[in-house]
Amino acid sequence: MALKPMPMIPEIHPCPGGPQGLFLPGDAVERLEALLPEYEGRIKLVYMDPPFMTGERFYMRVRVGAEEWRRGRGSLALETFRDLKDRGEYLDLMRRTLLLCRRLLSDAGMIFVHVDYRANAHVRLLMDEIFGEENLLNEIIWVYQSGGRSLRHFSRKHDTLLFYRKTDQYDFNIDAVKAPRAKPRTSHMRRHVDPDGRVYRSIRTNGRIYTYYDDDPIAPSDVWQDLNHLQQKDPERTGYDAQKPLALLDRIVKCASRPGDWVLDPFAGSATALEAAKRNGRNFIGIDSCPLTLNIARRRLEGADWRILPGEAPRGDAPRCEAEVRAGVGFYHVLLQRYDAQIPGLPENAAPLDAVDNWSVGYLRDGGYEVMAAFARGKRRPDLETELAVPAYSGQLAMCVGDVTGASWLYALDK
Ligand SMILES: C[S@@+](CC[C@H](N)C(=O)[O-])C[C@H]1O[C@@H](n2cnc3c(N)ncnc32)[C@H](O)[C@@H]1O
Numbered sequence: 001m002a003l004k005p006m007p008m009i010p011e012i013h014p015c016p017g018g019p020q021g022l023f024l025p026g027d028a029v030e031r032l033e034a035l036l037p038e039y040e041g042r043i044k045l046v047y048m049d050p051p052f053m054t055g056e057r058f059y060m061r062v063r064v065g066a067e068e069w070r071r072g073r074g075s076l077a078l079e080t081f082r083d084l085k086d087r088g089e090y091l092d093l094m095r096r097t098l099l100l101c102r103r104l105l106s107d108a109g110m111i112f113v114h115v116d117y118r119a120n121a122h123v124r125l126l127m128d129e130i131f132g133e134e135n136l137l138n139e140i141i142w143v144y145q146s147g148g149r150s151l152r153h154f155s156r157k158h159d160t161l162l163f164y165r166k167t168d169q170y171d172f173n174i175d176a177v178k179a180p181r182a183k184p185r186t187s188h189m190r191r192h193v194d195p196d197g198r199v200y201r202s203i204r205t206n207g208r209i210y211t212y213y214d215d216d217p218i219a220p221s222d223v224w225q226d227l228n229h230l231q232q233k234d235p236e237r238t239g240y241d242a243q244k245p246l247a248l249l250d251r252i253v254k255c256a257s258r259p260g261d262w263v264l265d266p267f268a269g270s271a272t273a274l275e276a277a278k279r280n281g282r283n284f285i286g287i288d289s290c291p292l293t294l295n296i297a298r299r300r301l302e303g304a305d306w307r308i309l310p311g312e313a314p315r316g317d318a319p320r321c322e323a324e325v326r327a328g329v330g331f332y333h334v335l336l337q338r339y340d341a342q343i344p345g346l347p348e349n350a351a352p353l354d355a356v357d358n359w360s361v362g363y364l365r366d367g368g369y370e371v372m373a374a375f376a377r378g379k380r381r382p383d384l385e386t387e388l389a390v391p392a393y394s395g396q397l398a399m400c401v402g403d404v405t406g407a408s409w410l411y412a413l414d415k
Contacts, residue, residue, distance in 0.1 A: 005318030025311030044261035055085030065354030069382030178217035240270035249276035291406030314407035
């Protein structure tokens, strides 16, 4: 049967006991303003990896259909975002975003802004002005080895994280990120083994003996060389161009927030910071203007108690969608049969349901669409599951299709 499209409403992914979360598709400044009434002074950590003022266009190669998921390469190149080139416009976006983030942070809160050599100096001065020079905690240098080597100048192999507190009551937890030394300290030190077999080194300075165990965890410095960038074939890769490694965000989340705190990323991209927050039991809020990020978030944020607020409606009419509902014992079985999206650039041999990236079935409740069963294609599940079962409750049954362009469409289902 052909389904009736509905306007998008909040998409609720219930997971009682899981970390809570919000994803807001749209413009960072607009969405941050809308968060103020409920979240002002409540956010513990802001991480942002904004555009770098490169003037470049960024694309994602989106995987269409099971075969492309199996091969791990997408054929449909879609623009994710256009970075700003004009310095005035860039600084205006950053100023407005940073001012709002400062209001959203609690007095114990901290902010990390991820920049490269192009934006570093400008953003640093802006942050000094907005947060106060005295609140700069670190300029962290994240060093990586990936990418090619330049012969025209030294290869650019680091990003900078500008780390500020909101006030001197900030709640920084270095113990949470201590790790054993990669290499033991050996120079000028004597090696010993204690009765338990642990290796330690000692040195005498000014009449005092200092000892260091090789396996003692140490606090990281402000130069991070131990966290690799994602490799081409990295299993963590989502296909999103600017994706950062989870290990980087894990360190940031652990040292600057505690379980149950709220973590905010206003330029969330592939939801790396949100996933790190979820894994560490923190609540999260993500914003991004690129619709493709929604499909990635649906994959990465499974296991959280989170919701997606409706963004701007996709352009054009909802694609014709057909599904059948069969009543079983205590369950409804929903069979997805057809989704006719007109997507320019789709491979000619694409099968009718190849344009479906993910879909879900649920009920309309309290002004939202509550997801009860969902499927998203992935590396381990490339074939579209076309049947989903949901418990038979009273109420309006509905389904949502997230297609390969990042558009999401909600349809009412007749039982
Ligand atoms: C460098 S990427 C973030 C990557 C992310 N850290 C990750 O690990 O995937 C910057 C993101 O900012 C988003 N963006 C750019 N301008 C924006 C705006 N005005 N409002 C919201 N998001 C924006 C882009 O769509 C892009 O996803």
